[in-house]
Amino acid sequence: MSTKISGKEYQISQIFSSAFDFHIPSYQRPYAWGTEEASTLFEDLYGFYKSERSEENYFLGSTVLIKEEDKPRADVIDGQQRLTTLTILLSVLTTHFSKTEIVSDYQSYLREPGRPSQGLAASPRLHLREKDQPFFERYIQEFQLSDLLALDKASLATESQKHILENAEIFEKKIHDKEMTEEDLLKFGSFILMRCFLVVVSTPTQKSAYRVFSVMNNRGLDLLPIDIIKADVIGKIEESRQDGYTKKWEELEIDATRNGFNDVISHMRMIFIKAKAKKTVLEEFSESILPRFNPADLIDNYLTPYTEAYCILKKKDYIATRNAEQVNNYLYWLNKIDNSDWMPTAIKFFAGKKDDSDYILWFVKKLERLAAYLQITSQDVNHRIERYAKILAEMEVNPNHSKDAKISSIELTEDEKRKFMNVLSGNVYDEMAKRRNYIILRLDSFVASAGASYDPAILTIEHVLPQTVDPESEWATTWPDAETRKNWVHKIGNLIPLTRKHNSAAQNFDFEKKKEKYFKSKNGVTSYALATQVLSESSWTLEVVENRQERLINTFRTNWEL
Numbered sequence: 001m002s003t004k005i006s007g008k009e010y011q012i013s014q015i016f017s018s019a020f021d022f023h024i025p026s027y028q029r030p031y032a033w034g035t036e037e038a039s040t041l042f043e044d045l046y047g048f049y050k051s052e053r054s055e056e057n058y059f060l061g062s063t064v065l066i067k068e069e070d071k072p073r074a075d076v077i078d079g080q081q082r083l084t085t086l087t088i089l090l091s092v093l094t095t096h097f098s099k100t101e102i103v104s105d106y107q108s109y110l111r112e113p114g115r116p117s118q119g120l121a122a123s124p125r126l127h128l129r130e131k132d133q134p135f136f137e138r139y140i141q142e143f144q145l146s147d148l149l150a151l152d153k154a155s156l157a158t159e160s161q162k163h164i165l166e167n168a169e170i171f172e173k174k175i176h177d178k179e180m181t182e183e184d185l186l187k188f189g190s191f192i193l194m195r196c197f198l199v200v201v202s203t204p205t206q207k208s209a210y211r212v213f214s215v216m217n218n219r220g221l222d223l224l225p226i227d228i229i230k231a232d233v234i235g236k237i238e239e240s241r242q243d244g245y246t247k248k249w250e251e252l253e254i255d256a257t258r259n260g261f262n263d264v265i266s267h268m269r270m271i272f273i274k275a276k277a278k279k280t281v282l283e284e285f286s287e288s289i290l291p292r293f294n295p296a297d298l299i300d301n302y303l304t305p306y307t308e309a310y311c312i313l314k315k316k317d318y319i320a321t322r323n324a325e326q327v328n329n330y331l332y333w334l335n336k337i338d339n340s341d342w343m344p345t346a347i348k349f350f351a352g353k354k355d356d357s358d359y360i361l362w363f364v365k366k367l368e369r370l371a372a373y374l375q376i377t378s379q380d381v382n383h384r385i386e387r388y389a390k391i392l393a394e395m396e397v398n399p400n401h402s403k404d405a406k407i408s409s410i411e412l413t414e415d416e417k418r419k420f421m422n423v424l425s426g427n428v429y430d431e432m433a434k435r436r437n438y439i440i441l442r443l444d445s446f447v448a449s450a451g452a453s454y455d456p457a458i459l460t461i462e463h464v465l466p467q468t469v470d471p472e473s474e475w476a477t478t479w480p481d482a483e484t485r486k487n488w489v490h491k492i493g494n495l496i497p498l499t500r501k502h503n504s505a506a507q508n509f510d511f512e513k514k515k516e517k518y519f520k521s522k523n524g525v526t527s528y529a530l531a532t533q534v535l536s537e538s539s540w541t542l543e544v545v546e547n548r549q550e551r552l553i554n555t556f557r558t559n560w561e562l
């Protein structure tokens with residue numbers, strides 16, 4: 001078998017011919033284009049047609065197929081939406097023709113009439129997913145438009161069928177509103193079939209087609225690894241149980257959201273392999289994980305509890321008779337970390353121990369500290385993956401770990417604690433924005449000792465002692481030594497969080513005026529506990545900042561157990 005990837009431009013009349021027998025794989029999402037997309041397609045085509053650019057052709061985009069050379073069978077990886085919508089449009093056009101030979105001609109674009117001499121059986125040219133194909137064939141590919149338009153949308157079984165009906169309605173309305181005669185429709189149809197083109201990229205292997213799609217993913221429906229994995233897993237379950245497991249899979253996808261469910265698959269890869277990805281998620285999952293498990297067991301015993309755990313973690317929605325509020329507060333801060341490398345560890349832990357709320361609370365407190373350490377000390381992805389892999393490995397080796405025999409690898413080492421404290425004690429403002437914001441807001445939450453929520457989008461970090469001191473200002477008298485100012489200006493003791501509306505009024509005022517602008521402006525009092533603390537200070541001297549620095553560092557030391 002050739003593994004060559006080929007690309008060629010085809011007229012729509014060639015696309016809907018015996019050269020192609022299009023099938024939508026089961027792992028594809030259903031037909032999803034609504035009236036907005038269908039209207040846009042019609043208006044784009046009609047607008048170009050009416051522009052009288054007779055020498056120009058219209059490019060409709062591309063489609064990616066799994067297709068062997070010289071064989072018509074083609075699995076559609078990308079392009080389902082456009083092919084389906086074009087089929088609906090051609091079907092609607094066909095119903096407006098009165099001459100038998102024209103109707104028969106157009107019908108042959110949507111249905112292979114069958115040619116015994118070539119071994120071709122009569123068949124639709126496009127096959128949707130199994131649930132929707134009978135409906136699509138009856139009303140669209142057998143041209144029963146009046147029966148279709150008479151249907152009650154509420155009675156239709158799937159969203160795809162509703163889209164098919166609504167898009168047929170919109171095409172019918174467009175034709176009516178533009179007062180197109182049969183002659184107009186014949187010319188417009190000829191334009192679509194002969195002057196509109198698709199680029200077809202085809203390859204005989206699924207892996208290659210998926211790679212092509214990933215590179216070309218600029219139009220059409222977003223195909224994700226979960227779609228192909230779903231087909232592989234469900235396809236290996238005995239047929240009598242496939243519908244039940246398909247429903248279970250799709251319910252999990254709804255619960256987690258489509259992209260979230262794809263993340264679950266990625267996190268499962270880390271849970272099982274415990275190493276940085278060397279190939280695509282699809283390749284590693286297919287090669288290293290699927291062969292280990294019975295497909296039904298994979299869904300029941302891993303994918304289901306892992307997805308449930310993922311939803312708890314992302315939604316910060318742990319439910320228990322005690323500790324739930326504290327647990328969800330730690331989940332709030334974990335979700336503020338600038339990466340999700342912590343998630344596989346948490347998924348595995350929650351999936352197995354979620355009923356032990358005391359142990360869960362202990363775990364999320366330790367995990368948030370570890371995740372904060374890795375972010376704040378700028379550990380790269382390789383180190384983060386290795387660090388979390390140790391925890392996953394310990395949980396696997398010791399599945400009976402509990403609050404009485406806790407996992408130990410989640411604890412910070414003494415060296416890690418020293419590195420953590422060095423950053424917190426240093427020039428925090430010099431850190432990258434994501435890191436310093438996490439430090440400041442997390443510290444504010446420790447000081448507030450309550451379930452405060454924070455919006456980084458309206459956060460600025462303000463220096464109480466300004467970065468630039470006017471020689472004529474009070475600051476030059478209070479802080480006469482430039483080296484001392486340089487040493488303290490970016491440390492945590494001199495920094496406070498503000499909303500932009502307060503910060504914009506502050507400018508480079510002397511201390512008393514700063515307090516006035518921060519806390520007594522028409523915009524009200526700042527909600528940040530760290531900023532409110534400054535109200536109690538009558539001056540902002542080196543001694544005040546040193547004492548404040550020590551108090552705040554001790555706050556970190558106490559809350560993060562450093």
